[in-house]
Amino acid sequence: MLYLTVSCSLISFGAIDSTALNVQQLIKSGQLDDALDILEPRLQHSPSFSDFYNAGVAYAEKKDYRRALGSFESALKIDPSNRKAQINAAFVNKKITPKEVWENPFSWTDRMIIAFRSFWIPAILAVSLILSVIVFLYVSKVSVRFSWMKKMWFPVLLVLSISLYALNRLHNHHRNHQLAVLQKSKPKVFISPDGVPVEGEIDLPLRLNIQDYSQDSSWVSINNNDERYWLKSEDLFIY
Amino acid sequence: MVMKSFILHILIIAFTSVLWGQKEFISIESSNNPVEKGQRLIITIKSNVEGTLDFDLPDEFEQSGATESGMSSEVSYYNGRGKVVRFSYEKISGQFDDEGTYRVGPAKITGKNGVVESNILEIKVVKRQNMISENPADNMNRAIFGIIEQSGREIYEGQPLILEGKVYAQVDILQVERYFPFQLEGPSESHELQQSNQVTRNYEQIAGRNVMTFRIGKMLIFPEKTGEFVIDPFETILFYDDKRSVFPERTKVRSNQSKVIVKPLPDGVPPSFIEGVGEFKLEANVDTTELEQGSVLTIKIYVFGHGNLHNIEPPKLNLPKGMILYGDPEVDDSVLYTSRGSEGMKSFTYYVQANKSGDIKIPAIKAGYFDLTSEEYQVLDVTLPVIKVNPSEDAIAAGSTQNSQTPDIQEKLLPPMDHNDLKIVDDSMFVGLEGVLWTSTPIVLAFLMGAVVRRRKSTEALRANRNEQNETKQKVLQNLNDIGSDENDVETLQSVKLAVQNYLAIKFKVETSVISSTYINSLSDDKMAPETKSSVISLFKSIDELRYSGGAVKGDGEHIAKTAKRVINEV
Numbered sequence: 001m002l003y004l005t006v007s008c009s010l011i012s013f014g015a016i017d018s019t020a021l022n023v024q025q026l027i028k029s030g031q032l033d034d035a036l037d038i039l040e041p042r043l044q045h046s047p048s049f050s051d052f053y054n055a056g057v058a059y060a061e062k063k064d065y066r067r068a069l070g071s072f073e074s075a076l077k078i079d080p081s082n083r084k085a086q087i088n089a090a091f092v093n094k095k096i097t098p099k100e101v102w103e104n105p106f107s108w109t110d111r112m113i114i115a116f117r118s119f120w121i122p123a124i125l126a127v128s129l130i131l132s133v134i135v136f137l138y139v140s141k142v143s144v145r146f147s148w149m150k151k152m153w154f155p156v157l158l159v160l161s162i163s164l165y166a167l168n169r170l171h172n173h174h175r176n177h178q179l180a181v182l183q184k185s186k187p188k189v190f191i192s193p194d195g196v197p198v199e200g201e202i203d204l205p206l207r208l209n210i211q212d213y214s215q216d217s218s219w220v221s222i223n224n225n226d227e228r229y230w231l232k233s234e235d236l237f238i239y
Numbered sequence: 240m241v242m243k244s245f246i247l248h249i250l251i252i253a254f255t256s257v258l259w260g261q262k263e264f265i266s267i268e269s270s271n272n273p274v275e276k277g278q279r280l281i282i283t284i285k286s287n288v289e290g291t292l293d294f295d296l297p298d299e300f301e302q303s304g305a306t307e308s309g310m311s312s313e314v315s316y317y318n319g320r321g322k323v324v325r326f327s328y329e330k331i332s333g334q335f336d337d338e339g340t341y342r343v344g345p346a347k348i349t350g351k352n353g354v355v356e357s358n359i360l361e362i363k364v365v366k367r368q369n370m371i372s373e374n375p376a377d378n379m380n381r382a383i384f385g386i387i388e389q390s391g392r393e394i395y396e397g398q399p400l401i402l403e404g405k406v407y408a409q410v411d412i413l414q415v416e417r418y419f420p421f422q423l424e425g426p427s428e429s430h431e432l433q434q435s436n437q438v439t440r441n442y443e444q445i446a447g448r449n450v451m452t453f454r455i456g457k458m459l460i461f462p463e464k465t466g467e468f469v470i471d472p473f474e475t476i477l478f479y480d481d482k483r484s485v486f487p488e489r490t491k492v493r494s495n496q497s498k499v500i501v502k503p504l505p506d507g508v509p510p511s512f513i514e515g516v517g518e519f520k521l522e523a524n525v526d527t528t529e530l531e532q533g534s535v536l537t538i539k540i541y542v543f544g545h546g547n548l549h550n551i552e553p554p555k556l557n558l559p560k561g562m563i564l565y566g567d568p569e570v571d572d573s574v575l576y577t578s579r580g581s582e583g584m585k586s587f588t589y590y591v592q593a594n595k596s597g598d599i600k601i602p603a604i605k606a607g608y609f610d611l612t613s614e615e616y617q618v619l620d621v622t623l624p625v626i627k628v629n630p631s632e633d634a635i636a637a638g639s640t641q642n643s644q645t646p647d648i649q650e651k652l653l654p655p656m657d658h659n660d661l662k663i664v665d666d667s668m669f670v671g672l673e674g675v676l677w678t679s680t681p682i683v684l685a686f687l688m689g690a691v692v693r694r695r696k697s698t699e700a701l702r703a704n705r706n707e708q709n710e711t712k713q714k715v716l717q718n719l720n721d722i723g724s725d726e727n728d729v730e731t732l733q734s735v736k737l738a739v740q741n742y743l744a745i746k747f748k749v750e751t752s753v754i755s756s757t758y759i760n761s762l763s764d765d766k767m768a769p770e771t772k773s774s775v776i777s778l779f780k781s782i783d784e785l786r787y788s789g790g791a792v793k794g795d796g797e798h799i800a801k802t803a804k805r806v807i808n809e810v
Contacts, residue, residue, distance in 0.1 A: 024655040049661040057655045079661055083533050083631065084653045087594070090563075091652055101565055121669055128678050132685035139689025141696070164678070171670045 023054050032058045043071075049078045053085055056092070065092040069206070070181040070237025073105055077173070077239055080106040080114055097206055105179055105207060113166045113173070120170065123163040130156050180208045180220065180236035187235040193219035198229060210238065263288045264326075265357040267344045273363035277474075279303065279334050279491045282343060284357070287326045290350035297341045302333040304489070335364040367472075371495035375407050376446040383408045383477065385494035387421055387470055388454075390578075393500045396465050397516030397547045398611060399580030401432075403457040404473040404494060407450050411480040412440070413487050420456045421473040421494070426463040430576040433457035459576050461547060462501045470497040504609050509618050513554055515608030517546010517580055521554070521619035523604050528624050532596045532631040535565070538589045538623065540604055545582035546611065549574045553587040554606040561595020561628075596630035708745050715742045715807060719800040731796045735803050736782045739775070742807055756780070771809045778806050 026035035039055045042048075056071030072089035076082060086104060093102035104111070113120075130149070137150050182204060189198045193214040204224055211228070212221040219230050220238070265286035274280045284294060296302070312325040335341060341364065346357040371384055378384040383406065390401035402421055406412070415438055423429075438453040456473055472494040481488040504516070519542055526537040540554050553568045568587040575582050593599065603620045610617045669677055715738040740754040747766070749758075756776045759767065767775075781802070785795055 027655045046662060050656050054655040057652060060652050084656065087533070088653050101563070103565075124669060124674075124678060128681050132681035135682050136685040136689040136692075139686050140692035142692060160678070164674070167669055167674070 023051075027054060027058050027061065030061075032062050043074075047074075049075050049082070049085075052078065053082075053088075056085070056088060060088065060092050060095075065095045066181055066183050066206075067237060068092045069096065070183075070239060073179065073181065073207075074237075074239035076104065076106065077179075078114075080104060080111040093206070100206070106173075110169070110173055113170050116166070117170055120163045120167040123159060124167065127156055127160040127163065131160060177238045178210050180210055180222075180238045182206055182208065183235050183237055187231055190219075190230040190232075193221075193230045202229065208236070263350065263352065263355050265346055265348055265355050267346055267357050267360045269343070269360055269362055272360075273365050274335065276338055276364055276367045277334050277336055277493070278367075279332060280362070281330050281332045282360075283331075284329045284346050285326045286328075286346075286348055286355070286357075287324070288348045288350045288355050290348040290355075292329070292346060292348050294344070294346035296331065296333075297335075297343060299335055299337060299339075299341060300333050300343075301336060302331060303491075304332050306331050335362070338364050338366055340364070367496070371472075371493075373495055373497070375450075378407070379409070379446050379448065379450075382410050383412070383479065383490060383492050385473060385475065385492045387473065387494050387497045389470070389497060389499060391499070393502055394462070395516055395609065395611070395614075396501055396503050397461070397514065397550065397609070398501075399517075399547065400460045400462060400499060401457065401578055402460060402470065403433075404455040404475070405452060406455060406475065406477075406492060407443075407445065407452050408477075408479065409448065409450055410482075412451060412453070412477055413480055414478040415455065416476040416478060416489070418456055418476075419474040420458060421497075422471045423460055423462060423468050423499070424471060425466070425468040427468075428461040428463065430459040431457075432459055432576065432578065457578075459578070459580065461550070461580075462499070465501045465503045467498060467500050470499060472496050505614075505616075507616055509605075509607035509616050511555060511605035511618055512607040512616070513542070513551045515542070515544070515546060515548070515551045515606070517544055517548065517608065517611060519544030519546065519548070519551075519606070519608050519619065521604070521606050521621050523621045523623055525623055525626065527626075529627040529629065530593060531629050532593060534593060536562075536591045536593055536626060538591060538601075538604075540568075540587045540589070540606075540621075542585045542587075542606060543583070545577070545579040546608075547580060548572075548583060548585055549581040551585060551608075553589075554604055556589055556591070556604065557602045558591060559595075559599055559601065561593065562599060562601070563592045563594060565590040565592060593626065593628040596628045599626040599628055601626065704745075704748070708742075711742050711745045712807060715739070716804055719804050719807075732782050732786050732799060735796075735799050736779065739778065739803050739807065743775070743810065746810060767810065771806070774802075774806045774809060778802050 023035050023038050026032075026038070035058045036055065039051055039058065042051050043055060052071050052075035056068045056075060059065070059068035059071055069089060069092045072085050072092065075085045076089065079085070090102040093100065106114075130152070133146070134149055134153050134156065137144070137147055186201060187204070189202045189204070190196055191198055202224065204222075208222045208224075208231075210220045211223055213219070213233075214221075214230075218233050220233055220236065221228055221230050223229075265284070265288060268283045268285065270281040270283070271278065272280075282296070282300075284292070286292075307330040308328070310325070310327045312323055314321045315324050316322070341362045343360040343362060344357050345359050348355050371381075371386060372378055373386060375384075375386060378386075385404055385406045388403045388405050390399070394400055400423075402423075404418075404421065420431075433454075433456065438455050440451055440453045443450050443452050455475060462468060474491060474493045476489065476491050478487045478489055522541040522543070524539055526539075530536060538556065542548065542551060542554075549572065553570065556564060558564060568589045570585065570587055572585040573583045574585065601623045603622045605618055605620045607616055607618045609615075668674070718738050719735065737751070740751050743754045743759075744751040747754075747762070756779050759772050759775050759779075762772065778799070782799060785799070
């Protein structure tokens with residue numbers, strides 16, 4: 001019971017954002033800088049979906065489409081199936097690269113796992129308890145009314161494995177920042193993090209997959225046409 | 240047998256003597272000179288000298304087949320007088336694949352009288368001549384000849400070209416040994432339509448003669464450029480029945496050389512041209528006629544027909560405002576290569592996002608192609624049903640209705656929101672070591688509790704068994720005490736044995752009937768000491784002897800009962 005009580009108390013996802021309404025009004029009234037002054041510090045610490053989304057709208061209204069795209073895709077990292085964020089991301093993407101069609105940066109598997117994000121922890125807890133009963137029945141060899149539960153070991157184990165996998169993937173999805181949007185069309189590209197620049201112009205895609213970070217995270221490495229390059233983190237919107 | 244051997248020896252000695260008597264010579268000859276590039280020729284080395292032959296062929300000579308050796312003779316005339324010259328020979332067949340003049344020889348033979356050296360033969364190899372006429376009747380001076388048959392002398396760009404070899408023979412062809420197909424001198428895509436080892440013979444009347452024919456190496460070719468292209472001859476090596484010879488003869492047949500002109504398509508290319516040349520049909524469908532705004536509609540276009548179907552481009556979609564095409568269409572095909580070109584079906588799947596609500600009419604899909612029969616461009620079209628796009632909840636929330644202008648991602652940014660406060664889930668307690676602890680703690684506890692319950696159950700069962708053993712022991716000993724000195728009948732002896740068996744059955748948790756001397760003997764030493772085993776077995780033996788011998792006397796019953804008590808206490 002204690003385990004259940006503690007576990008249930010852990011299953012809570014965010015709290016109501018009281019300042020979101022204010023930010024919304026500021027953006028609607030065209031006070032974009034004021035709205036961003038509220039939002040930008042929040043983006044550094046425990047940002048919500050609407051923080052990223054509204055920041056994206058504010059940036060887009062300011063014609064800073066690259067930063068807006070990064071914000072919308074960051075919002076989508078929290079909720080990849082949100083249609084409003086997708087529509088706005090497609091809109092700003094078209095403004096940056098009119099010929100390229102915007103695609104959701106997150107795979108269908110990730111979207112499914114995130115869509116059921118409130119399911120995995122309760123599922124793990126519930127299934128662990130059922131598995132405990134089954135283990136008890138097997139080990140103690142007692143014969144009780146619910147001895148039929150012993151037959152359920154395989155599906156229970158399957159659900160537990162899937163839930164653990166999904167939760168681990170969800171954790172990695174949120175904790176690892178592997179995507180980035182270029183903040184400039186032609187950023188300086190380096191062959192190493194110590195600042196040796198690459199000669200000539202490198203044609204980089206708008207959205208990059210980050211391969212590695214430097215020790216202080218001020219540099220990121222990317223792969224482009226099988227070549228490894230380093231860029232300054234400040235030139236990217238990393239999410 | 241002896242007679243035959245004698246005659247053979249005489250002949251060999253006579254022949255060798257004749258050779259010995261002739262002037263030594265060695266010569267190199269060629270069956271043709273000059274020869275065409277790739278034409279088969281035979282180089283013959285003749286000599287009447289016995290010894291080791293030293294002879295090298297030019298590296299450019301491609302030998303085809305084994306070297307033939309033998310002995311022969313010929314008559315040479317000098318001053319009107321004929322002289323028989325006997326010699327041994329070696330024939331080497333092959334070809335030169337490049338033009339030029341090649342020196343063959345000299346061949347040298349080291350014999351008893353020293354080294355004899357041959358002439359040097361210069362073979363001139365010239366470019367290939369088109370010796371075969373396209374008209375079979377003009378080639379009837381040849382026993383076997385081949386002609387390239389082609390579907391057209393002039394074709395359009397993209398049009399399939401069918402090439403086929405046809406062999407005419409005035410002798411009986413026994414076997415096709417090898418086949419080297421014709422080749423178009425230019426960029427092209429080729430598909431074999433017939434295997435060269437499968438030919439069917441026919442007979443035709445040509446110039447009044449009955450000629451055997453067969454077709455070989457049928458091929459479908461798609462030239463990839465316009466212009467005039469040479470079709471290099473096909474070659475085949477055949478075995479045929481030569482009436483003048485006992486054995487089948489082998490020959491190489493090279494066909495005529497041909498040409499094809501690939502013309503560019505005429506002007507007036509329709510905008511919807513899909514690069515198709517041939518004859519085609521068009522069909523299309525959608526996966527649904529009603530969907531929610533923002534959902535994806537799947538449009539599938541099928542092109543059926545023949546010609547250069549495999550090379551056609553996807554038809555262009557002319558989408559109305561608010562419909563966005565995602566990427567390139569998925570292409571799937573089911574194409575066979577036949578005499579009509581590539582034939583079958585090719586499908587194109589387009590994914591279109593409907594971002595605008597209302598009844599959407601997608602304009603007719605058009606596909607233009609060049610029709611080879613009419614030699615004109617044709618435009619196919621197919622219409623799709625009207626698609627009903629229902630407004631999504633997001634669009635309604637953004638202030639639009641089905642009848643009003645919905646926000647289009649191409650034109651308008653959706654407004655900020657005030658209610659979606661979803662954050663990143665703090666799941667760190669369930670990942671890594673902490674996650675393992677959270678998941679495994681109840682399972683480990685359940686395991687431990689289960690083990691405790693099991694142990695308790697087992698201890699209780701053990702205790703109950705011990706109690707039962709003690710009770711039985713007391714009961715058995717009491718019964719044995721009750722047996723007096725006068726009791727020596729069979730029933731008494733049997734009851735003693737049964738009492739012991741009952742006790743042992745409870746002790747070892749088996750049925751009473753199982754307890755016997757054999758069972759006792761089979762028990763391990765840790766279950767029963769060897770001395771105790773002997774006592775029990777001896778007791779059972781004594782009881783059985785007294786029961787079945789009928790010699791029990793007074794006091795036997797009491798004695799047996801005492802022995803039984805001692806045994807039970809020992810156990």
